[in-house]
Amino acid sequence: MVARAPLASFDTGPALRFPRQAQFHVLKYLSGLADAVERQGGRIFCDTRADSVDGGHPARVATARGTITCDAVVVATNTPIVSRVIVHARQAAYQTYVIGAEIRPGSVTRALFWDTEDPYHYMRVHTIGREILIVGGEDHKTGQADDADERWARLEAWTRARVPDIERIAYRWSGEVMEPVDRVALIGKNPNDADNVFIVTGDTGMGMTHGTIAGMLLPDLIAGREHAWARLYDPSRVRVGAAPTFLAEAANMAAQYGDWLTPGDVASIDAVPRGSGAVIRRGVTKVAVYRDDTGVVHECSAVCPHLGCIVDWNSAERTWDCPCHGSRFDARGGLLNGPANTGLERRAKAA
Secondary structure (H helix, E strand, C coil): CECCCCCCCCCCCCECCCCCCCCCCHHHHHHHHHHHHHHCCCCCCCCCCEEEEECCCCEEEEECCEEEEECCEEECCCCCCCCCCCHHHCEEEEEEEEEEEECCCCCCCCCCEECCCCCCEEEEEEECCCEEEEEEEEEEECCCCCCHHHHHHHHHHHHHHHCCCCCEEEEEEEEEEEEECCCCCEEEECCCCCCCEEEEECCCCCHHHHHHHHHHHHHHHHCCCCCCCHHHHCCCCCCHHHHHHHHHHHHHHHHHHHHHHCCCCCCCHHHCCCCEEEEEEECCEEEEEEECCCCCEEEEECECCCCCCECEEECCCCEEECCCCCCEEECCCCEEECCCCCCCCECCCEC
């Protein structure tokens, strides 16, 4: 415990300081890991999507290029494609927002700062020829809001109140994080699956840390050895203290299926402007309609192929986002993010 965080322009009040931290360049770190894997005989294949994963001896991973057999499978796909319900009931998908502000060199202490507001905020300094203050937060459940400009504006206001001499906002973007109900990652054997299928998920915005932990923990589990962290990260764990959050998230997810009963976002395709998308009702089902910048209309089913929720349009990222479990699709229905493992069903394209 310290009296305040090291921010000269803002008195944070009492804070917790975590010593012995380091800042990594994620792409250089991953490049080094990939080189190490190949030096030790591992093989890395890209652009090969796993259509299905089946445990057993041997385990099998089906792809469009053939089936891979192996002793064990680790599914590290942000959120697992091998779980229909259980794991997704223990974590929720949130959209998080980020801005990058240019600052004077040395004007902000190099540290990772987190506050305890809800929604929370964090900031850190990154150098790309000049110093950029990266500030994130203002999260909401994926697919359950479409107000990115307001959230970026709140981030900017929050930042300027604490670092008043930032020069300009140079970048802004958003992404998705998986938040476990007890705030601890899920790393270990996939619940209700074969004993040689493992998962890594629940990164809650700390994927570099959890990825490294998984690399230390899972080899022991695969080899049948005990590990001191196994119970802490066990995806099958049940923690009584997390029950209220679990029930609230479950109720929120269930409520999203009510979208099947509502009208569409607009009455007809004609109401969808260029560069935008909307869900329309067509009989008993719903259709995701995107009109591209040239005016061409692209139609997909609005039903998420994971568990049948109705997707929502994300105007900032031009994506279709599932409000139930966080699957995301590009404007034309192509898969971007699980737990769905296929894109939205395409419909006829009209001019």
